[in-house]
Amino acid sequence: MNKQNLLSLNQEALNDFFVCLGEKHYRTKQVMQWIYKVHEFDFDKMFNFSKPLREELNKIACIEFPKVVKQKFALDKVIKWVLALSKDNYIEMVYIPDKDRGTLCISSQVGCALACTFCSTGMQGFNKNLTTGEIIAQVLIANKYLNSKRISNVVFMGMGEPLLNEQAVYNACDLLLDDLAFGLSRRKVTISTSGIVPAILRMSKRTPVSLAISLHAPNNQLRDKLVPVNQKYSIEKLLKACKVYLNAGTQERHILFEYVMLENVNDSTEHANKLAKLLKTISAKVNLIPFNSFERTQYKSSNTQTIKQFQDILYQQGIRTMMRRTRGEDIDGACGQLAGRVLNKTKKPDARKY
Ligand code: SAH
Numbered sequence: 001m002n003k004q005n006l007l008s009l010n011q012e013a014l015n016d017f018f019v020c021l022g023e024k025h026y027r028t029k030q031v032m033q034w035i036y037k038v039h040e041f042d043f044d045k046m047f048n049f050s051k052p053l054r055e056e057l058n059k060i061a062c063i064e065f066p067k068v069v070k071q072k073f074a075l076d077k078v079i080k081w082v083l084a085l086s087k088d089n090y091i092e093m094v095y096i097p098d099k100d101r102g103t104l105c106i107s108s109q110v111g112c113a114l115a116c117t118f119c120s121t122g123m124q125g126f127n128k129n130l131t132t133g134e135i136i137a138q139v140l141i142a143n144k145y146l147n148s149k150r151i152s153n154v155v156f157m158g159m160g161e162p163l164l165n166e167q168a169v170y171n172a173c174d175l176l177l178d179d180l181a182f183g184l185s186r187r188k189v190t191i192s193t194s195g196i197v198p199a200i201l202r203m204s205k206r207t208p209v210s211l212a213i214s215l216h217a218p219n220n221q222l223r224d225k226l227v228p229v230n231q232k233y234s235i236e237k238l239l240k241a242c243k244v245y246l247n248a249g250t251q252e253r254h255i256l257f258e259y260v261m262l263e264n265v266n267d268s269t270e271h272a273n274k275l276a277k278l279l280k281t282i283s284a285k286v287n288l289i290p291f292n293s294f295e296r297t298q299y300k301s302s303n304t305q306t307i308k309q310f311q312d313i314l315y316q317q318g319i320r321t322m323m324r325r326t327r328g329e330d331i332d333g334a335c336g337q338l339a340g341r342v343l344n345k346t347k348k349p350d351a352r353k354y
């Protein structure tokens with residue numbers, strides 16, 4: 001029998017788990033205290049559990065982590081971890097420090113099926129969805145290496161498309177926001193997506209976390225090439241779903257639009273003007289990302305001056321625009337450089353399926 005990894009259960013699921021064992025609800029709070037506050041993962045050491053309960057937990061449950069196989073430190077203090085989920089599946093996560101706090105960039109899949117042409121993860125195909133436990137374990141592992149207080153933001157911008165692994169990602173978001181677990185505010189947790197429209201509509205109702213959209217092109221003809229899932233969900237459909245997200249929930253929401261700057265591909269003044277026009281009616285912030293290179297890519301990054309001009313055009317038309325500083329480049333830890341390892345590439349990417 002497969003043991004239940006307790007890291008895969010959000011508070012509600014833990015309640016159900018303990019009720020099935022004939023235990024009271026307060027066991028949920030106790031076990032979450034052990035796991036997320038004390039960082040104790042051995043049932044035998046959870047002294048406020050009765051001996052029969054500890055024995056039962058050892059029989060049917062576990063608290064299991066991927067193995068850390070590599071830890072790399074960049075000159076700018078970015079840290080990258082390579083984690084083994086099994087002997088064939090490796091993922092990567094990155095910590096980007098900023099003064100005394102920082103952002104943890106986590107993975108949601110091994111590889112990615114969406115095959116964006118400028119992305120190293122997308123080039124390698126897809127192998128599997130991560131479980132909630134495998135997602136949450138990344139945050140616990142980073143917490144252990146750093147000091148819990150130092151992770152201020154968690155972003156699903158590592159390997160994979162989080163909105164093609166919805167249930168596991170939403171349950172992980174529950175734990176990231178839960179005061180009994182990580183207690184982050186909804187603004188500090190971000191799901192980044194290349195635009196899976198029906199999932200954005202579901203996410204709007206299911207979780208209040210922040211949304212980032214990987215747009216990368218202001219017209220369908222170009223976006224079809226760069227982000228092939230656009231062939232299924234056009235820019236018009238995507239922006240309509242964005243408006244549903246913005247109007248859902250009781251608190252004010254914004255969307256971060258990511259735009260990778262590719263020399264002579266999507267970086268002209270016409271592109272900037274078209275982008276400004278598209279985003280005018282949306283509560284948007286734009287993040288311009290210099291393209292991060294990897295082996296066998298046909299693209300080059302736009303130069304700083306072009307990016308600055310692009311930024312000015314957006315800015316003059318009232319769009320808040322930032323330029324993302326490239327971090328962790330010397331350890332291949334920058335956006336889009338996370339490769340992990342996908343040995344079983346039988347599941348070839350086909351964006352039109354979704
Ligand atoms: N699949 C999701 C999240 C993971 S990718 C998504 O696409 O949004 C995280 C971000 O890195 C996305 O905005 C993606 O477009 C960007 N990215 C991918 N490859 C990149 C590269 N080579 N250089 C810069 N950014 C890249």
Ligand code: SF4
Binds near residue numbers: 115119122158161214
């Ligand atoms: Fe997948 Fe995102 Fe990379 Fe596109 S950019 S291939 S959606 S990980």
